[in-house]
Amino acid sequence: MSQYRPTLGLQAIVDLDRFPLDNKAFQEESRQTLDRDGVVQLSRFLTGTALAALNKEALSLHPLAYFTQQHHTVYLDQPQQQLPPSDARSWKITSTKGAVTTDQIPSDSPLKTLYNSGQFQSYLCSVLGEKALYPYADPLSSININYYQAGQELGWHFDHSSFSITLLTQTPTAGGHFQYLTSMRNSAKGDQNYSGVSEILAGGGDSPGMLPQQPGDLVVFRGRDTLHRVTPIVGQRMRILNVLAYNVEPNQSLSEHARMTFFGRLG
Numbered sequence: 001m002s003q004y005r006p007t008l009g010l011q012a013i014v015d016l017d018r019f020p021l022d023n024k025a026f027q028e029e030s031r032q033t034l035d036r037d038g039v040v041q042l043s044r045f046l047t048g049t050a051l052a053a054l055n056k057e058a059l060s061l062h063p064l065a066y067f068t069q070q071h072h073t074v075y076l077d078q079p080q081q082q083l084p085p086s087d088a089r090s091w092k093i094t095s096t097k098g099a100v101t102t103d104q105i106p107s108d109s110p111l112k113t114l115y116n117s118g119q120f121q122s123y124l125c126s127v128l129g130e131k132a133l134y135p136y137a138d139p140l141s142s143i144n145i146n147y148y149q150a151g152q153e154l155g156w157h158f159d160h161s162s163f164s165i166t167l168l169t170q171t172p173t174a175g176g177h178f179q180y181l182t183s184m185r186n187s188a189k190g191d192q193n194y195s196g197v198s199e200i201l202a203g204g205g206d207s208p209g210m211l212p213q214q215p216g217d218l219v220v221f222r223g224r225d226t227l228h229r230v231t232p233i234v235g236q237r238m239r240i241l242n243v244l245a246y247n248v249e250p251n252q253s254l255s256e257h258a259r260m261t262f263f264g265r266l267g
Contacts, residue, residue, distance in 0.1 A: 007108045007113070008049065008050060008053065008110045008113060009113065010113060010114065010117050010119060010120070012047060012049055012050060012110075013046060013047060013050040013110045013113060013114050014045060014046065014047065014050070014114070014120075015044065015045065015046070015047055018044075019042055019045060021119050021120060021122070021123040022119055022122065022123070024126075027123055027126035027127060028126075030042075030123075030126075030127045030220070031126060031127045031128075031129070034127055034128070034220060034222065037182075038180075038182050038221065038222045038223075038226050039180075039211065039219060039220065039221045039222070040127065040219070040220040040221075041211060041213070041217055041218070041219050042217065042218040042219075043214065043216075043217050044214070044216045044217065045167070045216060045217060045218035046167065046169075046215075046216040046218075048216075050110050050216075051169060051215055051216045053110055054109075054110055054111060054167070054169045054242065055169045055170055055215070055240065057105075057106070057109060057110075057111075058100075058145050058147075058169060058170070058240045058242070059240075061100045061104060061105065061145060062098075062100075062147060062238075064100050064104050065098035065099060065100050065145075065147050066098060066099055066100075066101075066262075066263050066264040066265075067096070067097070067098040067147075068096070068097070068098075068099075068261065068262065068264070069094065069095070069096045070094070070095045070096070070261065071092050071093070071094055072092075072093050072095065072155070072157065073088065073089055073090070073091060073092070073093060073157075074088055074091070074093060074155075074156050074157050074158060074197055074201070074227060075088075075089070075157075075158060075192065076157055076158070076160060077089070079091065079092045086198055086202060087194065087198055088192075088194050088197040088198040088201055089194060091198070091201050093155035093156055093157060094153070094155050095153065095154050095155045095157070096148075096151075096152040096153060097146050097147060097148050097152055097154065098146065098147040098148075098149070099144045099145065099146050099147070099262055099263060100144065100145040100147075101139070101140040101141070101143075101144060101263050102136075102139055102140055102141065102142045102143045102144070103139040103140060103267075105143055105145065111143050111145075111167075111242055111244075112143065114244070115135075115142065115143055115244050121133050121246075124165065124220070124246070127220060128163055128220070130248050131248075132248070133246035133247070133248065134246060134247045134248070134249065134250045134251075134252070135246065135247070136245060136247060136252060136253055136254060137250075137251045137252060137253045138253040138254055138259065138266075138267060139267050140254070140259055140263050140265075140266075140267060141245055141253070141254040141259065142244075142245055142246075143242070143243070143244060143245070144242070144243045144245070144262075145240065145241075145242050145243075146240070146241045146242075146243060147238050147239070147240055148172065148176060148230065148233045148238060148239040148240075148241070149233060149238050150233050150234065150235060150236060151232055151233060152232065152233050153229070153230055153231060153232040153233065154229055154230035155229055156200070156201065156227055156228070156229045157227070157228070157229065158184070158185065158187070158223060158224060158225065158226070158227060158228075159223035159224050160224070161223075161224070161245075162222060162224050163220065163221065163222050163223075164219075164220075164221050164223055164243065164245070165218070165219070165220050165221075165243070165244040165245070165246070166218070166219050166221070166241050166242065166243050166244070167216075167217070167218055167219075167241070167242040167244070168213045168214070168215055168216070168217050168219070168239075168240070168241050168242075169215050169216070169240050169241075169242060170215055170237065170238060170239065170240035171213070171214065171215060171237075171239060172233045172234065172235055172237050172238060172239040173233075173234060173235025173236060173237045174233075174234035174235050175231050175232050175233045175234035175235070176230055176231060176232075176233045176234075176239040177210050177230070177231045178210065178211040178213060178228065178229075178230055179208040179209065179210050179211075179228065179229055179230075179231060180208055180209050180210075180211065180223075180226050180227065180228035180229075181200060181205075181206060181208050181209070181226065181227045181228070182209075182225075182226045183225060183226070184196060184197060184200070184225060184226060184227040185197070185225050185227075186225060187224050187225055197227065200227060208227075
């Protein structure tokens with residue numbers, strides 16, 4: 001007999017007293033913060049009940065995770081070996097993590113309740129300046145649980161997407177710090193700042209900022225022009241990050257190449 005699992009509504013998942021998602025003033029404050037800093041962090045966004053449920057769920061699903069090691073540049077391209085080793089375009093970055101996909105997450109998961117909530121999506125649209133948000137058309141890419149184990153990391157890179165939404169539910173024993181440098185390129189104008197990025201990779205330039213994330217924190221982040229990474233994990237406790245991925249156009253799928261790379265299957 002399967003164990004009964006109560007379904008959590010939005011009010012049991014999010015501390016709506018502290019984070020009134022449908023309040024226009026709160027939405028505007030978040031939007032201004034994102035526009036100014038490139039990141040909005042809502043500390044202890046999840047209720048204690050929801051955090052415990054999500055962490056328990058993530059640990060139970062961990063055996064299903066597909067682990068991969070990727071080599072790429074900060075621009076998420078293949079390294080151009082014909083260029084000098086000091087050039088950012090030839091600098092090989094390593095990223096390693098595991099992922100559980102949308103179709104592996106139970107239908108009554110608090111993650112799916114939050115992801116599909118009209119109130120939550122309305123808040124995100126206001127903050128991001130989008131008219132609507134849509135799930136991925138493929139069955140894998142909308143919600144992912146990412147696992148970073150000892151020695152694993154997310155290397156320096158820029159995102160292809162204009163925004164990301166994440167929920168941290170477990171911090172590692174040590175390491176696993178989210179570091180970032182804002183305005184490191186201007187992708188809209190085609191300015192990739194190869195020299196400035198190369199300097200950072202060589203250990204020079206400005207010191208990166210660090211986002212002091214704790215379990216239960218929600219982060220809305222613009223990473224297209226912000227160089228960022230997660231430092232290597234130290235110790236046996238994993239870093240567990242839930243990724244809520246939306247599109248601004250309907251009926252979009254992650255490419256087959258990306259699905260095979262990140263998830264090891266198409267569906």
